Structure formats: structure tokens, C-alpha cells
Amino acid sequence: MRRRQYNIVTFKRTDQFSIDGIQTFPVFWSVRNYKKLGTNIKGAVTMACHFDAWKKYGMELGSEHTFQILATEGYYSSGTSNITVSG
Numbered sequence: 463m464r465r466r467q468y469n470i471v472t473f474k475r476t477d478q479f480s481i482d483g484i485q486t487f488p489v490f491w492s493v494r495n496y497k498k499l500g501t502n503i504k505g506a507v508t509m510a511c512h513f514d515a516w517k518k519y520g521m522e523l524g525s526e527h528t529f530q531i532l533a534t535e536g537y538y539s540s541g542t543s544n545i546t547v548s549g
């Protein structure tokens with residue numbers, strides 16, 4: 463099993479719109495890093511691995527209205543992404 467590494471960022475949104483109105487709340491953001499092998503990148507993203515990485519740094523998720531955003535992005539690239547979300 464390969465060891466996963468992440469760039470992890472947390473910041474505070476102050477007096478911003480939220481699901482419960484205007485509030486101050488933390489935002490967690492992580493990007494899994496890996497070496498690009500060739501032109502096609504394939505693989506799976508497991509949110510539990512991101513949650514475990516956050517927890518390692520004391521970044522605990524809230525208990526109410528917690529949601530996730532999953533996105534793919536290319537930088538100076540072209541191609542497609544196929545995303546399947548399962549619970």
C-alpha cells in the first residue's frame with residue numbers, strides 16, 4: 463500500500479454566509495499528492511483518508527450540517543474526469 467501525502471489547509475471564514483445564516487466557521491481543504499505517471503492518471507479518492515489526515519492535525523469535523531465538495535481540476539491540461547460518489 464502506498465503512503466498517501468496531502469497538502470492540508472485550514473482557514474476561518476469570518477461572518478460569512480453559511481447553511482445556518484451568517485457565521486464564523488472553519489474550512490478544511492486537502493489535496494492528495496502523487497507522482498504523475500504518464501499522461502493518464504487513474505485512481506480512487508477515499509474521503510476517509512482525507513478525514514484521517516485532518517484528524518492527525520487536530521482538525522475535527524463538526525457534527526451538524528457537515529458537507530463535502532469533491533472536485534477535479536487540471537492545471538495547464540486537457541482531458542476529462544469521471545466521478546462516481548457512493549455511500
